[in-house]
Amino acid sequence: MLSADFILQAVINGILIGGVYSLVAVGLNLIFGVMKIVNFAHGALMMLGMYIAYWSATLLSINPYLSILIVIPLMFVLGAAIQNFLINPIISAPEHNQLLLTLGVSLFLENLALFLWSPDYRVLATPLARINYYIGDLSISLVRVMAFGVSMACSAALFIVLTRTDLGKAIRAASEEREGAILMGINVRRIYFICFGIGAACAGVAGATITPFFPVYPHVGGLFVITAFVVVVLGGMGSFTGAFAGGLIIGVAESIGAIFLPGSMKAIVSFSIFILILLFKPTGIFGGRRG
Amino acid sequence: MTRSNHPEILEKKLSRRDFIKTTVVAAAAVSAGSLGIPTLLKAQPKEIIIGHIHPLSGSLAFDGQELQNGLMLAVKEINAAGGIKSMGGAKLKLLSADSEGKPDLAIKEMERLAGEGAVAVLGCYQSAVTVVATQLAEKLKVPFVVSVAVADEITERGFKYTFRVQPNALQMAQQTIGHLAEIVKASGATVKTIAYLHDDTAFGQSIVGHVDKFAPAQGFEVVIKVPYSPRSPDLTTEVGKIKSAGADLVMATGYFGDGVRAYKTMKDLRVSAKAIVGCANGAYSHPKFVKELGDITEYVMDGNYQANLLIPRTQSAFANYLKDYNTPMGTSTVFAYQGVYVIADALERCKTENREALRDALAKTNLSEHILPQGPIIFGPDGQNVNAAATMMQIQKAEIKVVWPKLFAQAAPVFPVPA
Numbered sequence: 001m002l003s004a005d006f007i008l009q010a011v012i013n014g015i016l017i018g019g020v021y022s023l024v025a026v027g028l029n030l031i032f033g034v035m036k037i038v039n040f041a042h043g044a045l046m047m048l049g050m051y052i053a054y055w056s057a058t059l060l061s062i063n064p065y066l067s068i069l070i071v072i073p074l075m076f077v078l079g080a081a082i083q084n085f086l087i088n089p090i091i092s093a094p095e096h097n098q099l100l101l102t103l104g105v106s107l108f109l110e111n112l113a114l115f116l117w118s119p120d121y122r123v124l125a126t127p128l129a130r131i132n133y134y135i136g137d138l139s140i141s142l143v144r145v146m147a148f149g150v151s152m153a154c155s156a157a158l159f160i161v162l163t164r165t166d167l168g169k170a171i172r173a174a175s176e177e178r179e180g181a182i183l184m185g186i187n188v189r190r191i192y193f194i195c196f197g198i199g200a201a202c203a204g205v206a207g208a209t210i211t212p213f214f215p216v217y218p219h220v221g222g223l224f225v226i227t228a229f230v231v232v233v234l235g236g237m238g239s240f241t242g243a244f245a246g247g248l249i250i251g252v253a254e255s256i257g258a259i260f261l262p263g264s265m266k267a268i269v270s271f272s273i274f275i276l277i278l279l280f281k282p283t284g285i286f287g288g289r290r291g
Numbered sequence: 292m293t294r295s296n297h298p299e300i301l302e303k304k305l306s307r308r309d310f311i312k313t314t315v316v317a318a319a320a321v322s323a324g325s326l327g328i329p330t331l332l333k334a335q336p337k338e339i340i341i342g343h344i345h346p347l348s349g350s351l352a353f354d355g356q357e358l359q360n361g362l363m364l365a366v367k368e369i370n371a372a373g374g375i376k377s378m379g380g381a382k383l384k385l386l387s388a389d390s391e392g393k394p395d396l397a398i399k400e401m402e403r404l405a406g407e408g409a410v411a412v413l414g415c416y417q418s419a420v421t422v423v424a425t426q427l428a429e430k431l432k433v434p435f436v437v438s439v440a441v442a443d444e445i446t447e448r449g450f451k452y453t454f455r456v457q458p459n460a461l462q463m464a465q466q467t468i469g470h471l472a473e474i475v476k477a478s479g480a481t482v483k484t485i486a487y488l489h490d491d492t493a494f495g496q497s498i499v500g501h502v503d504k505f506a507p508a509q510g511f512e513v514v515i516k517v518p519y520s521p522r523s524p525d526l527t528t529e530v531g532k533i534k535s536a537g538a539d540l541v542m543a544t545g546y547f548g549d550g551v552r553a554y555k556t557m558k559d560l561r562v563s564a565k566a567i568v569g570c571a572n573g574a575y576s577h578p579k580f581v582k583e584l585g586d587i588t589e590y591v592m593d594g595n596y597q598a599n600l601l602i603p604r605t606q607s608a609f610a611n612y613l614k615d616y617n618t619p620m621g622t623s624t625v626f627a628y629q630g631v632y633v634i635a636d637a638l639e640r641c642k643t644e645n646r647e648a649l650r651d652a653l654a655k656t657n658l659s660e661h662i663l664p665q666g667p668i669i670f671g672p673d674g675q676n677v678n679a680a681a682t683m684m685q686i687q688k689a690e691i692k693v694v695w696p697k698l699f700a701q702a703a704p705v706f707p708v709p710a
Contacts, residue, residue, distance in 0.1 A: 006531050009560070013527035119353045121548050123583035130587065132559050141559045213555060214524070215548045223524050251525075258528035263491030263518030266528075 005137045010255040012140060018251020019148035020206050024224055025231035025243040026155050027202025033238030034175040034195045036095070037087060040102040042203050042228060043221025044109035049075055049204025050220060051117065053211040054124050064126060064212050065146060071204040079200025083193040091192070106221075113218035121215045129212050147209035154205050155244055158198065162240060171195060175238065227254075230274045236284025245286060249273075338384040339375060339644055341366070341634060342409030343627075344400050344424055345416050345438070346392040354416055354623065358438055359387060360616050361624035362413065365631035368611065375635060377642045383635065390415055394423045401427045410644050411436060411637075411653075413630045416623070418442035418493065425453040434650045436634055438627040441571060443497065446675040454653050454670050456633060456663070457596050457626045458679035460494075460571070464501030467570045467594025470683040470695040471540075472509035478706045482565060484514045486538035488529065488553055490545040491518035498544045498570050514538050521549040530556040541567045543575070550574025551584065558587050565707035569593035576622060576684045576691050585689075590708040592685045592694070598625040599664040599699050608662055629661055633668060664699035 024046060031039045049071050056067035082105060090097055131142040162168035173181040174191040182188050206224075214220070231250050235242025250270050257269030277284060343362055346355035366383045374380040386409055388400035397420045404412050411434040415421040421440035428435035429450045437445060437455035441463065446455050458466065475482045485506060489495035495518065503513045515536040519529040530553060533541055541564040545553060551574050557567065568591075569575035575593035598605045598620075608628060612620040620628070633656060634649075641652035658668040665680035683695035685704055694704035 003535065006535055009531055010528045013525060017525040114348075114352065119349075119351065121551070121579065123551060123579075125583050125585060129555070132561075134561070139560050210524075213552075215551050217548065223522050227524075254523075255525065255528050258519075258523075259532075264520035264522075266523070267520065 007256070007259070009138055010259060011252055012138065013144065014252035014255030015248055016141075016144040016148045016251070017255075018248040019151040020210055020247075021224070021227055021231055021251050022244045022247025023151035023155055023202050023206040023209075024228040025235070025247050026158060026240060027199040027206070028225075028228050029232050029235070029238060029240065029243040030158075030171075030195055030202070031199040032232065033240075034171060035083075035087070035091070035192055037098050037102065038095075039196075039199065040099065040225075041082070041106040041109060042199070043223075043225030044106040044113075045075060045079065045200045045203040045221070046207040046224055047113060047216070047218060047221040048078070048109060049207030050211045050214070050216045051113065052204065053208035054122055054216045057124055057126065057211075064124060064128075064208065065150060068150065068205050068208050071208045072201045075201045075204030076197035080193040080197035082200070083196035087196070088189065088192065110218050110221070117218070119218060121217045123215050124211050126212050141213065143212040146212070150209045151206060154202065158202070159240060159244075167194070227270065230270050232284075233274055234277050234284060236286045239284060239286045242284050242286030246284075337379075337381050339378070339381050339638060340384050340386050340407065340409045341631065342386045342388060342404030342407070342412040343438070344388040344390050344397050344404070344412065344414035344420075345627075346420075347387065347389040349391040349393075351392045351416065355389075355392075357621050357624050358416060358627040360612070361620065361627035362438075362631055364608070364612055364615060365628045365635075367615075368608075369631065369635050375638045377639050378644075381638075383631070390417075390420050390424075392417060392420065394420050397424045398427055401431070401433075405431045405433050409433065410646055410649055411634045413438045413627065413634075415440060418445065421445055425450060428452050432646055432650070434634075434637075434646060434653055436630045436653070438630050439623045441497075442493065446673045450674060451654075452650055452674075454633070454656075454674045454676075456629055456668060456676045456679065458681050459675060460497045461501050462679050463571045463594065463596070463681045464498050465505050466681040467568075467683065468502055468505045468509055468511065470594055470681075471568060471592075472511070474683065474695055474704045474706050478704075480565060480707050482539040483510070483512060484536075484538035485511050485540045485542050486533045486536040486564075487513050487516045488533050488541065488543045488545075488557075489516065489518055490521045490549060492521065494546075494571075495544045502542065502570060511540075513542075519545075519549070519553065521546055523549075524552075526553050526556050527560070529553075530560050530562060533557070534560050534562045539565050542570055543567065544570050544572055546573040547577060547579070551580065554580075554588070554591070555584065563710070567591050567708075569595065571595055571681075575686075578619065578691060581686055581689050581691065588686050589689070590685060590687070590705055592683060592704070592706075594681050594683050595622065596626065596680075597622050597664060597682045597684060597693055598662045600693060600701055601699060602662070604660065605662040625662060629663060629668075632661065633658060664693070664696075 028042050052071045053064050053067045056062040056070055057064050129143050133140045170186045170191055174188045231246040232243055235246030253269045258266040345358050366385050370382045374382045388404055390397040397415055401424050413436050415424050416439050418440045425435050429452050435453050441460050443459045443461050487499050489499045499516055506513050517529050517532045519526055550572055572593045574580045575591050576595045581588050609620050636658050637649055637652035641648040656670055661668055664682050665678040669677050671677045682693045682699055684691050685694045687702055692702040694700050694702055
């Protein structure tokens, strides 16, 4: 039963879904790294990205991948607004207050979606979802490859912004040393809402890329956000490369784990990694220093 | 003047007046009765309150609202046809309660409905919620007719006030396997092995347990059981296991969202089998499954509850539903709708709002006029409908058709499925 094809198939699909985990985690980690805020609303933001892609495709007949061009600005503005009007007023409050606030935002968004779009499952019917490539007995689904590719491209673009531009330098400065950054004339408040905007856009894009093969419903974000938290801890809180690599690792670990552990038990693999990392390397695989 | 200054006198006056009034009315009633004139009560038919508890908000709101629509339609039809005739044309009145899908709220609402005079209560769509609501109903001695809830244990606790019309997990699994065996036999194909993909909640576990037990008697063997978490975003490995098993048939049980994901993955990985057959599958006999996944769903089968679509009674109920709510009546809604008729039938026979008398009447139910693909609705000593039936459905030309048993079939089954 454990044929090479079977394991290879598990690894391939693990990597493909892992790419999406990566993008979700990168956004989550950017928000955490810069503002030290654990964003529980990340799953809800991802869900909004899915709905935007779904409605653009069904109402406006926009290709689900082109709809990312709508998702990015909308989610950026929403994220920036959440940061500016909700989180900023309590930015210096104790961490658990901020946590409760993002949890509240998450509940609000999910119930808003319930109210506006009903709890109905919606499946985006696109002919692209039918296309599969076969190599021998291996199957590679086009929409999954697209989700992986788009997620990778977005992560790469974000990486370039962070490392090669003045904005990226300012973001990194604000993340490493808030007071210092202020003294250097960086408008940290502006950096904060840009970061939250980018984080929200990452969640939205991740949502949009999976819409062609994943049913959309108001509570869908919950399926991904817990995994994203594991990824963030695995890779190292605040580490970009850590979140990126962690996504791929968890994707493959879950896929391989399902070979040996049935049903919900496969989550044991990722949560065991989570606990081991917390015990032995709390800064994460790629996290050098503690923030 | 005196009245406003001396309220206590007013009170006394009023109570004296009340006393006189009551006496006069009583005297009139007694004399009227002795004269053989119909009593005053008959002049204006009273309302009989029927309560229901469903998830009207929260993540199952869509399902709960649909069931409520089914209840409202049945009440409307019964009232339009003259109410409960043996009780002077008394009209039914529906009292709604929202469980939000939570057992604790269902308990609170059950208490409220009983307090507000509901003669019987329907509910609750989820097994876990129904288990606790029926427990309280038993204690309060309120007849409880289960609209939808599949768990066997609901009617296995020796309760006297719980009745269920729909097939439970055992009936669902046993009959699905039975229909399947007959279809296989009629086709002349040979089927020996089954690979089973199922969700690992109580729902999937109980169904697969029963299938495993009944399969050998029909010459089938469940060679692999692959559980999956409905919350898992990717099911490649699980479906890969099913594929590697290379069984003659693939069977699947799950909810809608994960059912869609699992099916899509089966098609991506080119799982081949003589047929893909659901058992009580939340996706495979849902019109939305066909609509959204398109022609890759062709020939998928599902053993599940359904109405008897061949009789005028069902057709008129479906037409009325479509007219009122502008959407086709779902299979779960059928059982909410039918539940009201079961209560109305018992009221017609017991002629009273007394809950104990109503319970006794429900226990003696023998209702042949219904919209289900079964013989008369008769409850066993445990309250389970002994004739409850699951039918085999198949998606043919993008429509969900009943294909077995032949008595209720709209089309002939296509088996084995063309490659």
